[in-house]
Amino acid sequence: MKKIMIQDMPGAIGETVKLGVWLANKRSSGKIAFLQLRDGSGFVQGVIVKEEVGEELFATAKGLTQETSMYVTGVVKEDTRSSFGCELAITGIEVIHAAEDYPITPKEHGVEFLMDNRHLWLRSRKQHAIMKIRNEVIRATYEFFNNNGFVKIDPPILTGSAPEGTSELFQTKYFDEDAYLSQSGQLYMEAAAMALGKVFSFGPTFRAEKSKTRRHLIEFWMIEPEMAFVEFEENLEVQEQYVAYIVQSVLKNCKLELERLGRDTSKLENIQAPFPRITYDDAIKFLHDKGFTDIQWGDDFGAPHETAIAEHYDKPVFITCYPVGIKPFYMQPHPERDDVVLCADLIAPEGYGEIIGGSERIHDYDLLKQRIAEHKLDETAYAWYLELRKQGSVPHSGFGLGLERTVAWISGAEHVRESIPFPRLLNRLYP
Template identity: 70%
Template sequence: MKTTIQHVAKHEGQEVTIGAWLENKRSSGKIAFLQLRDGTGFMQAVVAKNSVDEEVFKLAKTLNQESSIYITGTIVEDKRSPLGFEMQVKHIDLIQEAVDYPITPKEHGTEFLMDHRHLWLRSKRQHAVMKIRSEIIQATYRFFSDHDFMKVDPPILTGASAEDTTELFHVEYFDEEAYLSQSGQLYLEAAAMALGKVFSFGPTFRAEKSKTRRHLIEFWMMEPEMAFVEHEESLQIQEEYVSFLVKSILDNCQQELQVLNRDISKLEKITAPFPKITYKEAIQLLKDKGFTDIEWGDDFGAPHETAIAENYDKPVFITNWPKDIKAFYMQPHPEEPELVLCADLIAPEGYGEIIGGSERIHDYELMKKRYEEHQLSGPAYEWYLELRKYGSVPHSGFGLGLERTVAWIAGVEHVRETIPFPRLLNRLYP
């Protein structure tokens, strides 16, 4: 019977065959211990000399790291194993013998590992991070499906920018200029006017020349957009969504969290509601913490976000930002028009902003005024203005950066480990 490591618990006492790679091995006299991986998990296989043919035991003793095999044996309980089971081996078929595998159990430098990212992904730590990433994606689909959102796919090639065109990748689109998308938001607003509540999940691109541990050139965004939803309701949806993601990881990725040595007591505190402070209060908090050079109208960098987050054991919303440092489409605060109804959600433990969101301007004349202020014109933007002419309604949306969220929940220091093949300022391969 053929199975996978993930499902061995269903086959206790049965003889099964698993296609696997040899992660590592050790031997002690008449017993060889093979550490296997098959993509679904990791387990130990025990080869006893007196239980197998001579050539099988010889093969077990001489197998090289990352050699591929079909291995057959009986699944037995092993309470010492993280998996809870191991295999008592009967037979091994060698598929391909690996020779001089470059990533050995010794320490390797980051640049070496990044140059061999296509192989580094095979390690137990990277497997755990990718499993958590996958679970967050699956949980996202469950959450939005349960809340009656429809999945919509905005274009990656666009003629318009949602924010600053200086950070866009310009491409030739036949005889005109186009950009790689930095956000699907503008198109999702159009979809929300047709379908009510929508979300997208896809790649975004920022030509930002940053080398920090929080930045990637290509990253993935979850972007919901909601008709008839105003700012405060949007904040509630955001905190429910993030709480749902964390709970999904706690429920389904305990083994991966253990591999990463993640302190789950910190994750267990992540439940809605989340604390909220205004931008004005954040400025004062930073001044009180010794950031004497921070002034009204300044944006926050990583040190500022970390200092704010230190006051909380949950993500914290920073609301009501100055209009002049936020995007043109944000709805003004009804009582303080120099502010906009928006919020950044800052993760605890120094991981920075994971969500940015706002209520969008729905009034045609106000949006037209914003167009004039920002010198937006032409067919690339006219369709977006036109949304305000035909049955416009209050609506809100937000974007969650997948890689920063994975880094925070998994407790990984750098976002380069949270995407299979990271694109960094000086790295376009592998």
């Protein structure tokens, strides 16, 4: 007998097949039982009719508990009422393990309860759909950068210096010296770009930021490209092409998941390059005109400010050229102004905030050394980074995209904690 997965069923209409599944839910109507089955690849309805299978097998089906594991056999039948397109007419059930008192029932549960049971909550339809979208974003990321001549490089997670200062870093001991969990692989990616031209990394990063907003995680994943001989405007073009690519890939390959989440796909279909741009100066003026008198030139934007700006557009929007005082030491100054730098944050629509931060990097040795001193950083720890500016330095640029915020935006998840399998939050290290 052919053993397949649920995702393969549309191509097996009319065949008798065997599947390994869990029971997600069930309901019965007299002499017919409807079993909602899942196997990790998808969800499908199994139908078992008493008069066709006999009293014993039907009683077994009616007695199944939620999340019981089993092998089921049956005939794959077309079902035009289902967006999946088929169902399973069950002819046999072999119970593997009967689950007992499964804690997450179809009723409503509180967030803390669900987070305590995250290891089980992942099995739900909604969380399954978000994880499938996350996987598609990752797949499309590799595809985009591989197709555009980038080389994947893995920066270290343990570092001896901090790209953006040490105030939000997790410190540890590396034998007899201090080390930190990486908050960004950027500095190392700059070194890699000088060797390989165009590179990207994809890995975990850590921020010891005591924030409880729906946009923040303590541990999250970043995609960080760096490009030699690429200046500011070219960098923005790569960013918008990349974001448009992953959104369109999700639309193409995750239709069922977006439907399951109730996502308004018309908003995603509009995500095509180019994206609108607004300078920091104009953003401040815009906010003042909208009644945000609390923010002044030189202040960083908070969530309400970013949301107000984003609502003015129907695509992600670049906010460019921030004041030098609120950005990291490595950003290239504006060629015509000494008070702003060549950087941009990409703000997602619908209140999801910043998903990309990027800039052209300083490539002049003396200026970078001056910036390190101004930020009161240990020049010894950055000696190797400075040396890159001595050995054939070139203009170069890069950016970092936060995977979880991007997945939350694309999927329409309310909180970023749902866009990572096991979130690490301010007061949560379990499970």
